[in-house]
Amino acid sequence: MHNTLSVQPLTAAAFAAFGTVVEVPRGGAGRPINGGTSQRFDLLADMALTxxxxxxxLALFRAQARRFPHAVNELERHALGSQTFVPLGQRRFVLVVAPAAPEPDLGALAAFMTDGTQGVVLAPGTWHHALLAVDAGDFVVVERAAQAVDCDVVRWEQGISVVIPA
Incomplete structure (x- = not known):
C-alpha cells in the first residue's frame, strides 16, 4: 500500500479504467444545432443510471476547498450506477480512485487533478474518495437514485497522503 500518492493531470487515456473524462473533444467538430448557432458534442451514450x-x-454540490497534502482513509463506490461531477465555472478537483472490484485494491490507487474545466463520469463500481475540491465552488452531480441507497464505504486506519506536485 502507498503511504503517499502523487496527483497526476487528468487525461482521458489515463482515466479510462475508472470512467470517462467530460471535456470538449479535441479536434472534434461536433454537429451544428439550433439553426447553426451551437455545436453539439455527444459525450456518453449510456450513463448507467437505471x-x-x-x-x-441531478444535484448541486457546493464544495469547500480541501488542503493538500490530504489524508485519505476511506473510499466509496456506487455498484449499480455511474456518478458524474462537472464543475460550474473554473474549478479544479482531485480524484482518488481504485478499480471496480468487491473491495478496493489500495495498491492500485491513482490520483488525478482536473484542469478546472473537465468533469468526469465514474464508471459503476469504481472506488473513489468523496469530492476533493482544490477550488471551492459548485459542481453539478448526476447519479443514480433509488429507494435503496447504492453506496458502499470502506475505511482503514492508516491514512494515505495525497500530494499535489509543485
Whole structure:
C-alpha cells in the first residue's frame, strides 16, 4: 500500500479504467444545432443510471476547498450506477480512485487533478474518495437514485497522503 500518492493531470487515456473524462473533444467538430448557432458534442451514450429501478438524479454540490497534502482513509463506490461531477465555472478537483472490484485494491490507487474545466463520469463500481475540491465552488452531480441507497464505504486506519506536485 502507498503511504503517499502523487496527483497526476487528468487525461482521458489515463482515466479510462475508472470512467470517462467530460471535456470538449479535441479536434472534434461536433454537429451544428439550433439553426447553426451551437455545436453539439455527444459525450456518453449510456450513463448507467437505471439498474434495478434506478433513475437519473441531478444535484448541486457546493464544495469547500480541501488542503493538500490530504489524508485519505476511506473510499466509496456506487455498484449499480455511474456518478458524474462537472464543475460550474473554473474549478479544479482531485480524484482518488481504485478499480471496480468487491473491495478496493489500495495498491492500485491513482490520483488525478482536473484542469478546472473537465468533469468526469465514474464508471459503476469504481472506488473513489468523496469530492476533493482544490477550488471551492459548485459542481453539478448526476447519479443514480433509488429507494435503496447504492453506496458502499470502506475505511482503514492508516491514512494515505495525497500530494499535489509543485
Amino acid at each position: 439498474a434495478e429501478g434506478g433513475r437519473p438524479m
